[in-house]
Amino acid sequence: MSETKAYQTEVVIAGGGVAGIVAAYELLSHGRRVLLIDKDARERFGGQARESFGGVHMIDTPHQRRLGIKDSPELAWQDWQRVAGYEPCDRWPRAWGQFYCENSREFIFEFLADKKIKFLPLVNWPERGLYAAGNSVPRWHIAWGTGYEIIDRLLHALDAHPHRSSLEVLFDTEVSALEMTSGRATGVCARSTDGRRELRVQAEHVVIASGGICGGDLRRVRAHWYKPWGEPPEHLLNGGHIYADGRLQDRVAELGGAVTHLDLQWHYPAGVRHPAKRRPNDGLSLVPPRSALWLNARGERIMTPGPMLAYSDTRHLVASVLQQPGKYSWQVMNWKIAIKELAVSGCDYMTAFRYKKRLGLAASLLFGNKELVDRLIRDCPDDVVVADTLQELMDGMEQRNLCGLKLDRGRMEATIRAWDEMIDRGPAYHNDPQLRHIANCRAYRGDRVRTCNFQKLLDRKAGPLIAIREFILARKSLGGIQTDLACRVLRSSDGQPIPGLYAIGEAAGFGGGGMHGKGSLEGTFLGGCVLSGRMAGRSIAQ
Numbered sequence: 001m002s003e004t005k006a007y008q009t010e011v012v013i014a015g016g017g018v019a020g021i022v023a024a025y026e027l028l029s030h031g032r033r034v035l036l037i038d039k040d041a042r043e044r045f046g047g048q049a050r051e052s053f054g055g056v057h058m059i060d061t062p063h064q065r066r067l068g069i070k071d072s073p074e075l076a077w078q079d080w081q082r083v084a085g086y087e088p089c090d091r092w093p094r095a096w097g098q099f100y101c102e103n104s105r106e107f108i109f110e111f112l113a114d115k116k117i118k119f120l121p122l123v124n125w126p127e128r129g130l131y132a133a134g135n136s137v138p139r140w141h142i143a144w145g146t147g148y149e150i151i152d153r154l155l156h157a158l159d160a161h162p163h164r165s166s167l168e169v170l171f172d173t174e175v176s177a178l179e180m181t182s183g184r185a186t187g188v189c190a191r192s193t194d195g196r197r198e199l200r201v202q203a204e205h206v207v208i209a210s211g212g213i214c215g216g217d218l219r220r221v222r223a224h225w226y227k228p229w230g231e232p233p234e235h236l237l238n239g240g241h242i243y244a245d246g247r248l249q250d251r252v253a254e255l256g257g258a259v260t261h262l263d264l265q266w267h268y269p270a271g272v273r274h275p276a277k278r279r280p281n282d283g284l285s286l287v288p289p290r291s292a293l294w295l296n297a298r299g300e301r302i303m304t305p306g307p308m309l310a311y312s313d314t315r316h317l318v319a320s321v322l323q324q325p326g327k328y329s330w331q332v333m334n335w336k337i338a339i340k341e342l343a344v345s346g347c348d349y350m351t352a353f354r355y356k357k358r359l360g361l362a363a364s365l366l367f368g369n370k371e372l373v374d375r376l377i378r379d380c381p382d383d384v385v386v387a388d389t390l391q392e393l394m395d396g397m398e399q400r401n402l403c404g405l406k407l408d409r410g411r412m413e414a415t416i417r418a419w420d421e422m423i424d425r426g427p428a429y430h431n432d433p434q435l436r437h438i439a440n441c442r443a444y445r446g447d448r449v450r451t452c453n454f455q456k457l458l459d460r461k462a463g464p465l466i467a468i469r470e471f472i473l474a475r476k477s478l479g480g481i482q483t484d485l486a487c488r489v490l491r492s493s494d495g496q497p498i499p500g501l502y503a504i505g506e507a508a509g510f511g512g513g514g515m516h517g518k519g520s521l522e523g524t525f526l527g528g529c530v531l532s533g534r535m536a537g538r539s540i541a542q
């Protein structure tokens, strides 16, 4: 039998990820009374950001200036629009994208720095672009201590807030319905996950911060699959939050709120099965090595029309894999490449970053991250093949091939030998886009430390050989609840705000129901959550 408890507050926030936490902080700073409700357990307070790598996209920061990187909001906005490919009707996504570029230093960098979150001095450069520039300059600032540290520091700041007594937090409690009175949001209904307690919360303002739709249920990801990509793959991995099920987006839509762009999702091309298997199809997203050859299940090099270039354009890489037989891929490398270039997106495997081990980080940059590669080999035997010879490697790949696909061994061997021969001829004769990309990456010192100097695959001294079977991993929802710049939820019928109702973070497509358009420059997810959390706090306070 369940008991019903009534609450009354000024603002109720549904979801305690980074967006909800930042909004709560901002509201406390403006003297508001807040009830924050999260479905998850107390020890997982912070949502996905707690597991994230902690890379944040920021523009014209002191870190960039120290490195001599000339960046500006104008340059960033040009890059952003090119990658977003907005449609003419994308008024609010565009407004949010521009707002991000113009305000990231003040609203994101300075806010996080004020909470004593430190970023590594070397700014990273993902999403460089493929046929057109992506990020014109490096903008991905890695938090020292990863996303775990971001959350730790934010929670510390929340606890130390002079108005901490105005905040109540409930865990293991799911917001199940939104209450409306005369067209205004006036509270929520919630229940404890053990079914013992029902809650009725009356509030002047309701903020949805419950995350996206990728993670809770892959059926939902498939249902909103981006049509130009064809059918979703049979083998799809889950890399989002376990409670990212989109139920509150549904409740908002039922109340007449606009929920847009759900088919725009940010997936990754190099997922492997998660060893801990917290749920079916759980996956880890690998940061793919630049010096590996990217092949399809038949052993052919993927050419769409050029080769797959890591760190160039994630969306293009995903679309390219989806054109391949079986819709998955193999990356072939050797030990030397793996220890220098392989990484895992997230804090769990990146131990030197996560635990702030300066010596460990320096050692892994100098000598390679052997611990990480050993662990992946040990933890992921289904997806990682290790062999002394190419023939053995191909045996292992054949055994693991899915969908009845056969490896063309002759072709694969010829491709690898041709690659090695081109490297042997010397840089002046590197007539391959991937080798030119490697040279380009090595020209930036932030990438040089993590990119081999034209490493041949069959080099005996660099062995053993490694092949990794990689699946598409669903991670982020680019679309969501449509909001204006004050984070007010807009009605689908007339585009006017629903009084009292707000949405932030991934639930709101990081702002505007799809701030990124079709693509991200990376690090804009955490950044978008901080930005929208702060904007919601301010606009409610006003």
Ligand SMILES: Cc1cc2nc3c(=O)[nH]c(=O)nc-3n(C[C@H](O)[C@H](O)[C@H](O)COP(=O)(O)OP(=O)(O)OC[C@H]3O[C@@H](n4cnc5c(N)ncnc54)[C@H](O)[C@@H]3O)c2cc1C
Pocket: 014, 015, 016, 017, 018, 019, 020, 037, 038, 039, 040, 046, 047, 048, 049, 050, 051, 052, 053, 054, 055, 056, 057, 173, 174, 175, 176, 209, 210, 211, 212, 239, 240, 241, 243, 244, 245, 247, 248, 345, 346, 347, 476, 504, 505, 506, 507, 522, 523, 524, 525, 526, 527, 529
């Ligand atoms: C492994 C990993 C690595 C990543 N690395 C990066 C990175 O380096 N840079 C970057 O920019 N982004 C990264 N991301 C993405 C980024 O972490 C997320 O987009 C961001 O944290 C989303 O925050 P959020 O607060 O909007 O939602 P979430 O973090 O999803 O939090 C939502 C919260 O709402 C709760 N909730 C859900 N439904 C309900 C309900 N009905 N009632 C009550 N509570 C509910 C959930 O329990 C959860 O705590 C990464 C993500 C992952 C998983």
